[in-house]
Amino acid sequence: MSSETIIIGGGVIGLSIARELHKRGARSIAVVDKGRIGAEASWAAAGMLAPNAECHADDELFRLCTASNALYPSFAAELLDETGIDIELDRTGTLVLAFNEQEAEALEEKYAWQRSAGIAVEKLSEDEILKLEPNISPYVHSGFRYPNDWQVENRRLVTALRKYCEINGIELIENTIVESVPSGRRVIVTAGAWTNDLLPDPKVKPIRGQMISLAGRESRILTHVIYSQRSYVVPRADGRILVGATVEDVGFAKQVTPEAIAELKTAASEISPSLASLDIAESWAGLRPFVAGEIPVLGRVSENVFVATGHYRNGILLAPITAKMIADEIWGASTKISDHGVLKASQ
Ligand SMILES: Cc1cc2nc3c(=O)[nH]c(=O)nc-3n(C[C@H](O)[C@H](O)[C@H](O)COP(=O)(O)OP(=O)(O)OC[C@H]3O[C@@H](n4cnc5c(N)ncnc54)[C@H](O)[C@@H]3O)c2cc1C
CATH class of the missing domain: 3.50.50.60 (FAD/NAD(P)-binding domain)
Incomplete structure (x- = not known):
């Protein structure tokens, strides 16, 4: 050296x-x-x-x-x-979804200050969401689109x-x-x-994040990065769909746990029922550096x-x-x- x-x-x-x-x-x-x-x-x-x-x-x-x-x-x-x-910078944008009235109210509050701060954010009705992403759950209540949030x-x-x-x-x-x-x-x-x-x-403290990826299909099921209150899904160009992530204060342990994998799969299926039938291709964990x-x-x-x-x-x-x-x-x-x-x- x-x-x-x-x-x-x-x-x-x-x-x-x-x-x-x-x-x-x-x-x-x-x-x-x-x-x-x-x-x-x-x-x-x-x-x-x-x-x-x-x-x-x-x-x-x-x-x-x-x-x-x-x-x-x-x-x-x-x-x-x-x-x-x-x-693979993908500028399709990000959706943040609410699945009930309470979640919608919380998002609404965030939307209000973000609009006043000049942040690009569009409020979407259930119909508008389903038009953008037809494979989203029909139980979606409302949501927001952030055109400048990419992957x-x-x-x-x-x-x-x-x-x-x-x-x-x-x-x-x-x-x-x-x-x-x-x-x-x-x-x-x-x-x-x-x-x-x-x-x-x-x-600096390690904060573990566990994730899974679902094996994709040839036709993409989703196009946006999508958040619910319980998880997020990230559709990759090769068809894989990433689902994340836990936030765990467990020291330097980097294991993946069966409970977390099951929870992530359930949370992804809430966003889009089409994801429920996909196989888990990979699971992993990493340590975020928190200060x-x-x-x-x-x-x-x-x-x-x-x-x-x-x-x-x-x-x-x-x-x-x-x-x-x-x-x-x-x-x-x-x-x-x-x-x-x-x-x-x-x-
Ligand atoms: C599950 C998960 C999801 C995430 N999602 C996102 C996201 O969507 N968007 C986003 O922006 N960020 C995301 N992050 C956060 C992001 O991954 C981290 O903030 C970022 O990778 C930190 O980069 P780094 O180079 O500091 O750390 P690391 O990538 O951890 O690199 C640090 C390196 O230092 C090396 N090292 C440590 N000590 C020594 C030593 N003594 N000698 C030699 N080498 C050493 C390690 O081996 C390691 O390779 C996510 C993190 C996780 C875990």
């Missing part, structure tokens, strides 16, 4: 930062991972880019997510150009970023645990849920050490803006996301 810049953790965050630094002219970069590159949370994710459907307030996280989402069309196009890999195939994203590194001489060191932050080099800690093995702060406040910690820890962690539910979405912010921090520029500016790790 003689490289001048060492990135510890080869998930979507570490790889995106490696690419951005290289694009800005840095050379002699190594990405080190304790396992296979990109095989942890970044592989386990659903790939939703949902700054609006998942937002609960017009706050800093929302502004960060929105700014990163806006970078995705060019991020996807550049990666295709650079690596030949299509990360990418996050496993292809990780593969594309890996390929960028390989093509451009960024060293990838796999199956190598870094035990402590090395000195004398520029170091960027992007170790996700394992950040505290390397840095005492910020405090208090649910907002990532990005910035400088000491003169040569930087951190980008705590992306929790939004690490795929936030990868492009994170890479820019860390590169800006290294070279003294400032990414203006909002009046609150860049979050500093040292704050």
Whole structure:
């Protein structure tokens, strides 16, 4: 490991930062991972880019997510150009559905403030929903469409970023645990849920998410990303339908449980009864890196050490803006996301 810049953790965050630094002219970069590159949370994710459907307030996280989402069309196009890999940015949009009066009221409240905050959101009646997605349950009550909430195939994203590194001489060191932050080099800690093995702060907690994918049919059953109050479904271009996800505070246990698989299948069938007959193709779990406040910690820890962690539910979405912010921090520029500016790790 003689490289001048060492990135510890080869998930979507570490790889995106490696690419951005290289694009800005840095050379002699190594990405080190304790396992296979990109095989942890970044592989386990659903790939939703949902700054609006998942937002609960017009706050800093929302502004960060929105700014990163806006970078995705060019991020996807550049990666295709650079690596030949299509990360399948799908801009069909996202539906959030209510299945009873109570759920509809809760969504209505969210809709009211989102409209006043200028967020693109369309209210849909039951008929309008069934016209958009004929295979949705007839028991649907009402819902909302977020045209600017998209999805990418996050496993292809990780593969594309890996390929960028390989093509451009960024060293990838796999199956190598870094035990402590090395000195004398520029170091960027992007170790996700394992950040505290390397840095005492910020405090990062693993939050397990279990998911399943259903074997698709040739004709796509659904086209939008769709949320109910109990689950979400993500139809992929190859016909698979992802269903997620649990949110569990169980430490570093990464097992998949039969109960969760059964619950996810039931919850998906509530959204669309057509999903009930599909076989479960795959089940898996990943560990989201959670920090208090649910907002990532990005910035400088000491003169040569930087951190980008705590992306929790939004690490795929936030990868492009994170890479820019860390590169800006290294070279003294400032990414203006909002009046609150860049979050500093040292704050
Ligand atoms: C089920 C699930 C669904 C999700 N859905 C979405 C979604 O739809 N949209 C979205 O935006 N986000 C989603 N997320 C969140 C997203 O996956 C994460 O926020 C993101 O992947 C975090 O990226 P990361 O690079 O920080 O972490 P990781 O991908 O976990 O990468 C960290 C890497 O660091 C390595 N590492 C750790 N310690 C060391 C060490 N000491 N030495 C060497 N290497 C080390 C690990 O091996 C790992 O590869 C989801 C997450 C889960 C689990």
